[in-house]
Amino acid sequence: MPAIGVVLFPNFQVMNLAPLTAFEIANLEVGHDFYAITFLSEVGGPIRTSIGMVIDTEPFAGRRFDTVIVVGALTVGPSAPGLIERLRETAATARRVAATCTGAFLLAEAGLLDGRRAATHWAHARELQRLHPSIKVDDDRIFIADGNVWTSAGMTAGIDLTLALVEDDLGATVSKGIAKKLVVYHRRTGGQSQFSALLELQPRSDRVQKVLAYAQSNLRNELSVDELAEAACLGPRQFSRIFREETGQSPAKAVENLRLDAARTMLEDGRHSLDTVAQETGFADRERMRRAFLRAFGQPPQVIRRNARHLNGSDAALAAVCD
Incomplete structure (x- = not known):
């Protein structure tokens, strides 16, 4: 024992x-x-x-x-x-x-x-x-x-x-x-970030919270201002103004951060190819995702996944297949 x-x-x-x-x-x-x-x-x-x-x-x-x-x-x-x-x-x-x-x-x-x-x-x-x-x-x-x-x-x-x-x-x-x-997600990988895009936004109203929840659940969509405004039951111009007032970010920037958050989690999990991660999180292709990662983290997706694998002791052979 x-x-x-x-x-x-x-x-x-x-x-x-x-x-x-x-x-x-x-x-x-x-x-x-x-x-x-x-x-x-x-x-x-x-x-x-x-x-x-x-x-x-x-x-x-x-x-x-x-x-x-x-x-x-x-x-x-x-x-x-x-x-x-x-x-x-x-x-x-x-x-x-x-x-x-x-x-x-x-x-x-x-x-x-x-x-x-x-x-x-x-x-x-x-x-x-x-x-x-x-x-x-x-x-x-x-x-x-x-x-x-x-x-x-x-x-x-x-x-x-x-x-x-x-x-x-x-x-x-x-x-x-x-x-x-315990009603929790099966344990997060050790390499997963302590920070959350949703936590950083902290909207005040239920309406904007609902839109963010919609965006997070539909990352494969285009998530244009028109689509998000419709989810909020507002006109595009009014929605953009309210969204920025409550979150301090434009809808496009917030959506990119949600995509980055989700993509980084998938990369650190180590079970998906870069193409799959890009598609599932709405970046559409690896190059667009790579540019977003460089802007946000100063590193390409491959480096972040390699670092997570090193920290977690993941199998190197899996990386060769996914890359």
Whole structure:
């Protein structure tokens, strides 16, 4: 039975515990207690979260764990030296070490990320890089596995991380079943971006939100201003004005960003040819998609997919077929 030690500290953010549900449901999926979870802290006893909830913990006490997971907090500051020392000692005997969100700072303080690639919440990525220049911090990844050390972006990305850990142990079928029970997409690839075109737009009215949802569901269409205006039940001129007022972008620019978002996800998934990605996301052809990627990301689609494959350990033979 893989023992999982979850490292807590005062004022950690309670949402970091949500990803542990993947292990709980994994036990149900396989029909027995495959995982055993223990909450740890420097000296044991009650640990209060940032929202006031109290979690009972046990001391490290020299125990061995298959996987050690460090949680994160809303604010980042120096950790207790004793906690870092206990973490360092326990990680030395663990098969895997992981951190959700800003838990990467604790791994960094313990020297466990030196010379490795790491992810953390985008809002704290620069600070992690500044404090620990030996780490290769990527501020645009959902999660990264570098050797036996796994790190994830903020909050919900921890679910993608734990689903990936379960998949590593029990296979894709079990992981997919857990994702379905959690009512989430089957885990996002580690290389997927932390950012979303829809999140960036943030329209105020239901009418514009409806249009964006329509556009995202119909990317293969031309999605002209006339088509979008019809979806909004407005005239083209009035629609363009309202859309720009609410999103700060023209309809054409917003549609291109939605196409880029979808194309990048498909590329990082690694299962589709460039021609298929271009067609499915409405770019029509590879060259038009390439120009859009260079404008937005400064890199062509092939490079972005190659980088994602490198981060995720994808099969190189698949790339040769798709290219």
